[in-house]
Amino acid sequence: MTEEPLLLTTRGTWIEAMVWSLPGIVPSIALWATGLASATEAFVGMLGALVIAGLLAWWRHRQLVPLVAWLERLRIGRSVTGAVPDSFLYRQLPHPLLAIERETQNLRRQVAASDQLQRALVDAITDPVLVVDGRGYVRLANPAAERHFADKLTDQPLGRFLRDPAILAAIDSAIRANVSSTVSFSPPLDRTRRYTCGIQPMLTREGDAAAVLSLRETSEQVAIERMRSDFIANASHELRTPLTALAGFVETLKGPAKNDPDAQAMFLDTMDAEASRMTRLIDDLLSLSKLEADVHRPPSEDVDLADVVALAISGLEPQLRKNATVVEARMEDGPLQVRGDADQLQQLVANLIDNASKYGRPGAPVVVDVARLSPAGDEAGPLSGRTAIRLTVIDQGDGIAPEHLPRLTERFYRVDKSRSRRAGGTGLGLAISKHIIRRHGGHLNVESDLGIGSRFSVFIPAR
Ligand SMILES: Nc1ncnc2c1ncn2[C@@H]1O[C@H](COP(=O)(O)OP(=O)(O)O)[C@@H](O)[C@H]1O
Numbered sequence: 528m529t530e531e532p533l534l535l536t537t538r539g540t541w542i543e544a545m546v547w548s549l550p551g552i553v554p555s556i557a558l559w560a561t562g563l564a565s566a567t568e569a570f571v572g573m574l575g576a577l578v579i580a581g582l583l584a585w586w587r588h589r590q591l592v593p594l595v596a597w598l599e600r601l602r603i604g605r606s607v608t609g610a611v612p613d614s615f616l617y618r619q620l621p622h623p624l625l626a627i628e629r630e631t632q633n634l635r636r637q638v639a640a641s642d643q644l645q646r647a648l649v650d651a652i653t654d655p656v657l658v659v660d661g662r663g664y665v666r667l668a669n670p671a672a673e674r675h676f677a678d679k680l681t682d683q684p685l686g687r688f689l690r691d692p693a694i695l696a697a698i699d700s701a702i703r704a705n706v707s708s709t710v711s712f713s714p715p716l717d718r719t720r721r722y723t724c725g726i727q728p729m730l731t732r733e734g735d736a737a738a739v740l741s742l743r744e745t746s747e748q749v750a751i752e753r754m755r756s757d758f759i760a761n762a763s764h765e766l767r768t769p770l771t772a773l774a775g776f777v778e779t780l781k782g783p784a785k786n787d788p789d790a791q792a793m794f795l796d797t798m799d800a801e802a803s804r805m806t807r808l809i810d811d812l813l814s815l816s817k818l819e820a821d822v823h824r825p826p827s828e829d830v831d832l833a834d835v836v837a838l839a840i841s842g843l844e845p846q847l848r849k850n851a852t853v854v855e856a857r858m859e860d861g862p863l864q865v866r867g868d869a870d871q872l873q874q875l876v877a878n879l880i881d882n883a884s885k886y887g888r889p890g891a892p893v894v895v896d897v898a899r900l901s902p903a904g905d906e907a908g909p910l911s912g913r914t915a916i917r918l919t920v921i922d923q924g925d926g927i928a929p930e931h932l933p934r935l936t937e938r939f940y941r942v943d944k945s946r947s948r949r950a951g952g953t954g955l956g957l958a959i960s961k962h963i964i965r966r967h968g969g970h971l972n973v974e975s976d977l978g979i980g981s982r983f984s985v986f987i988p989a990r
């Protein structure tokens with residue numbers, strides 16, 4: 528496309544006038560040369576031909592001026608509507624010109640709409656998206672990119688924001704070799720984060736090679752993936768331990784203890800205990816997976832926490848008797864109702880009382896205190912300021928060191944592994960409890976003093 532404006536040249540008009548005057552000039556010269564006309568007559572004839580041809584050429588030129596002006600407006604994108612030239616010389620022109628005008632306007636509208644659509648699509652993407660040109664400058668950045676880099680990016684060198692050599696190399700091959708690629712990287716200042724960047728070659732409207740970059744943070748996915756594989760490894764390990772013990776005892780019973788009834792009775796007791804441990808572990812794993820599936824389905828029963836506590840205590844009777852634990856239930860008078868799932872709440876309270884009994888001092892009392900708070904204080908976390916039921920289980924045990932508190936609800940996390948195993952723990956009780964509390968829109972607060980004891984408080988919105 529030429530950048531020169533369209534103009535009618537004066538030189539063209541002169542040449543045209545000269546050519547058109549030839550039929551007058553040539554006979555004039557011939558008449559003079561053959562002596563049929565004097566020099567003056569020939570000169571007047573030539574001059575007349577020149578003037579008439581000049582006027583004709585000028586008139587034709589004038590006729591073309593509006594057409595050229597129209598084409599020029601069309602070329603530079605100005606409105607041509609209503610300005611279609613109409614002239615004596617080109618009567619048929621308005622029809623095709625109007626068609627061109629309509630077509631051009633349509634195309635311009637389509638280009639504008641597609642530009643707008645493109646921009647809206649890029650802006651709606653919640654991941655950062657950038658277009659980088661061959662000089663390494665950002666040509667376009669969506670709002671997510673500007674939020675991510677906390678800066679205006681357009682017309683700035685990309686290297687100022689993203690310096691990863693693998694990304695720069697991938698951009699280079701996209702622009703120079705038309706190759707698309709995906710690169711994972713961590714920013715140098717924060718190695719805990721992980722990003723994946725897709726790089727795609729493209730052509731700008733001017734036909735220059737460029738690259739589109741789309742960035743996605745994958746730190747969370749990587750962490751979830753790691754948690755998942757840790758969980759599988761832990762669960763398999765926990766299941767294999769009792770299984771290995773069982774297999775060992777079976778071997779012994781078939782071999783050395785084949786004819787020893789005393790040893791057989793002892794081994795069978797241990798095998799029974801190991802089998803029960805496996806059953807508990809599998810029950811807990813199933814509970815956990817069911818809770819995870821239900822976490823976004825809020826419970827819908829009306830449940831009185833006083834009933835829940837009474838049922839939980841009676842269900843734990845044999846275990847409490849074994850540890851010589853006395854549970855003292857302190858129920859506030861008045862309604863202690865929540866919207867909940869009675870079975871799950873009973874499981875939660877049983878987990879907390881079970882822990883207090885297992886990790887408390889033998890024979891020391893365990894207090895279960897249930898009260899209605901209106902409003903709840905800061906220890907209720909997100910429920911503070913609202914009306915909530917607080918259920919606290921207080922024990923007199925060794926307590927828990929502060930560094931363990933934030934990790935207690937992780938699956939298989941135990942402060943003292945062998946103590947938990949000896950007490951028959953699976954390491955999943957508090958993880959299950961956390962999920963139950965989350966499903967009830969509640970909050971768990973743990974306070975503990977080494978050598979004195981622990982207080983596990985659950986806050987649930989009151990009905
Ligand atoms: N009341 C408590 N006093 C001291 N430690 C506790 C108490 N409750 C829980 N813990 C610690 O938290 C860990 C995780 O508890 P939990 O998830 O119920 O698993 P488990 O009881 O099966 O070991 C326990 O192993 C224990 O170390």
Ligand SMILES: [Mg+2]
Pocket residue numbers: 878881882952953954955956957
């Ligand atoms: Mg437990």
